[in-house]
Amino acid sequence: MKAVLPGWEVIKIPERGTADLLNQSLRSYDEAFFLTLHGGDILRPEFMEQLQAWSQELQDGDGGIVIQPRLSFTMRTQNATQDCAVLWRTSAVLTGTCPGFAGRNLLPFDPLVLYDQYIRIRHAYRWKMVSTDDYIPARAYPEQPARNPELEASELMPIIQRCRTLEEERPEALFSPVISVVICTYNNADYLPWAVRSVMAQTDPVWELLIIDDGSTDATPAYLDTLQGDPRIRCYRQQRNEGKAACLNAALQRVRGKWLLELDADDWLAPESLVRLSEVALYSEDSGVIYADHYEWTERRSGELVFRGVKKPPEALSRQWLLEEGPALAPRMFRVGLLIKHNGWSTTVPKGGRLYEDIELLARLALEETMRYLPLPLYHRRIRSGSMTRMHERLYKPWSRSISAEIR
Numbered sequence: 137m138k139a140v141l142p143g144w145e146v147i148k149i150p151e152r153g154t155a156d157l158l159n160q161s162l163r164s165y166d167e168a169f170f171l172t173l174h175g176g177d178i179l180r181p182e183f184m185e186q187l188q189a190w191s192q193e194l195q196d197g198d199g200g201i202v203i204q205p206r207l208s209f210t211m212r213t214q215n216a217t218q219d220c221a222v223l224w225r226t227s228a229v230l231t232g233t234c235p236g237f238a239g240r241n242l243l244p245f246d247p248l249v250l251y252d253q254y255i256r257i258r259h260a261y262r263w264k265m266v267s268t269d270d271y272i273p274a275r276a277y278p279e280q281p282a283r284n285p286e287l288e289a290s291e292l293m294p295i296i297q298r299c300r301t302l303e304e305e306r307p308e309a310l311f312s313p314v315i316s317v318v319i320c321t322y323n324n325a326d327y328l329p330w331a332v333r334s335v336m337a338q339t340d341p342v343w344e345l346l347i348i349d350d351g352s353t354d355a356t357p358a359y360l361d362t363l364q365g366d367p368r369i370r371c372y373r374q375q376r377n378e379g380k381a382a383c384l385n386a387a388l389q390r391v392r393g394k395w396l397l398e399l400d401a402d403d404w405l406a407p408e409s410l411v412r413l414s415e416v417a418l419y420s421e422d423s424g425v426i427y428a429d430h431y432e433w434t435e436r437r438s439g440e441l442v443f444r445g446v447k448k449p450p451e452a453l454s455r456q457w458l459l460e461e462g463p464a465l466a467p468r469m470f471r472v473g474l475l476i477k478h479n480g481w482s483t484t485v486p487k488g489g490r491l492y493e494d495i496e497l498l499a500r501l502a503l504e505e506t507m508r509y510l511p512l513p514l515y516h517r518r519i520r521s522g523s524m525t526r527m528h529e530r531l532y533k534p535w536s537r538s539i540s541a542e543i544r
Contacts, residue, residue, distance in 0.1 A: 140179040144171075152438060154246040155237035162230060169200065172222050172250060176274025183270040190266055191223065199228040199261030202254070206267040219273045222250065228257045241329045241359075244404070244433075244441055244518070245292060252296050294407045298337035313344045313368075314414045315469065316393030317405075320348045320383035324401035325355040327518075332363065334404035334516075340411035345369045346387045351377040381481035381489020388472070388480050395426070397469040398494070402518045405467070406431075409514040413469055416510050424474040424505035425498070427453075430466045430515040441518065451509045455502040459536045462495055467515040470497075474505060486538050491531065496539055 137146060149157045162170075169191065173179075190201050203221040230236060238252045254263070317335050321328050328347075335345050347363075349356055351374050360371040372386065388396065395417050399405060416426055432444040449465055450457065481497050483489040489496075501507070 137173070137179060140181055140183050141171075151246050152440070153240075154249045155239045155243070158249070159236040162226065162236065165226060168226055169223050170226060172224065174274050177221065178272040180270035180272075183268065186266075186268055186270060187223065190264065194225075194264060195262075197262050198225065198264050199257040200224045201264045201266055203271055204265065204267045205271055205273055206269050221271055221273075222254070224253075224257075225261070228261050229253060232256065232260065240439060241326045242333065243292075243296075244330055248292055248296065251293065255297050295334050295337040295404070298339075298407065313342050313393040314417060315343055315395045315397050315410050316387075316391035316472070317343060317345045317397045317399050317410075318348070318384065318387040318391070319345070319399050319401050320350060320380055320387070321352065321356060321401035322350040322377060323352045323354045323356065325352070325359055327402035328356060329359060331399055331401050331404050332369075334407075335399070336366070337407055338405065338410045339408050340414060343368060343410055344392055346390060347371045348383040348387050349373040350379070350383050351375065379483070379488055379490035379493075381483045381493040384493070385480040385483070388475055391472055394472055395469050396472050396475060397467060399467075399515075400517075402520060403466065404516045404518075406514045406516065409467065412510065412512055412514055413467070416508060417469070420508045422506050423508040424471045425501055425507040426469045426510060427465050427507065428467055428510040428515065429513040430464075430517045431513050432517050432519065434519045435521070437521070444519075446513045447517070448511070449509070451511075453498065453502050453507050455499045458495055458499045458502060459540050462492065462532050462536065464517060465494065465498065466517050468494065468498070470501075474501070486535050487531070492535055492539075495536075499539065 137144070147161050149161075171187075187203075190203075194201070201223040203223065204219070234256065237249050240246070243249060243252055257263070319328070319331055332345065332347070335343065345368060347360060347369070349360060349371065357373065360373075363369045363371060370390070372390070374383065374386065384398070395413070397410075397413065413426060413428070417423075420426060427449060429446055429448045432447050433441040434444055435441055447464070449463060453465075478497075478500060481489055481493045482500075485496055498507075
């Protein structure tokens with residue numbers, strides 16, 4: 137790079153905290169364009185001359201140039217910025233409703249920061265697409281490992297693409313949804329926006345989202361204020377922290393859908409989750425609960441997510457198995473009428489519904505209600521070291537014994 141682009145300032149950005157470091161670098165940047173490359177990319181001597189020629193052809197309505205290796209130029213997939221060098225128009229990056237690059241609260245994986253920005257700019261500007269033999273991406277070498285797992289790209293890119301589009305084209309009227317998605321959150325401002333984006337990006341647009349803020353003291357209320365423009369999203373705030381069961385019951389009183397789907401604030405839905413669950417619900421008149429498989433991710437202290445595979449629950453759930461195993465059943469969707477019949481989530485059990493409220497409810501329902509299993513991974517579960525369940529694992533066995541005595 138130093139030989140091919142003499143005089144250019146080179147800033148090395150690690151793949152941790154990518155957006156924050158990019159935004160920090162741009163605060164004092166006063167040039168019209170900047171170039172991003174990936175570690176391991178190679179530039180040949182002729183690249184500089186080509187870049188100057190392409191730049192001179194740019195018009196005011198162009199957001200920048202996507203520079204692809206010639207061999208892949210005919211394969212213009214939505215993976216555009218992952219294997220490409222990009223010349224960005226600085227003003228296009230720093231303007232709009234969300235100026236700058238999206239942080240970790242909007243994207244769980246740092247390597248997708250550039251792709252997210254590429255999609256946002258695409259709604260307001262044109263992209264100039266070029267190819268050259270003088271740019272060789274790191275991925276051209278077989279021994280170079282892929283930056284992201286295949287699942288990460290295939291699952292997250294549709295969410296980014298659809299969500300960015302829908303942010304620009306918000307609906308004008310409310311719908312009568314089949315499914316009401318409910319997020320109960322407490323001090324999860326660093327995770328909540330991505331969960332919301334996964335709902336907004338659903339292939340089935342007929343949904344409503346209820347967010348119950350359980351007295352958060354972080355930036356959650358400020359973020360919820362930004363969602364007021366979408367009539368499908370309704371936000372409510374508990375005056376004090378009351379626990380998960382109380383929040384879910386507050387949502388149950390307000391939902392308009394026939395089914396209630398729980399979504400934890402630090403998890404997210406696969407793009408086709410609602411359409412698949414709606415299809416099953418249509419033919420499950422005798423069922424009170426629908427559940428499916430999920431992808432599992434472990435979050436390291438650095439914030440990196442490590443894929444742990446697809447988790448499959450049993451096709452039949454018994455009260456005994458639920459209480460003995462204490463499984464993480466996600467996604468789980470309940471018929472609203474059935475929840476009302478059973479008085480929702482209990483706040484009188486041990487721990488007051490702040491812990492294991494899902495297991496308690498499922499164990500009660502397993503005694504008399506039909507539960508339908510859908511063998512598809514439709515949910516992404518993030519396991520954090522600081523989660524309530526992780527911090528109180530030792531409490532589960534005594535809690536389970538006391539619940540077993542109550543539910544017979």
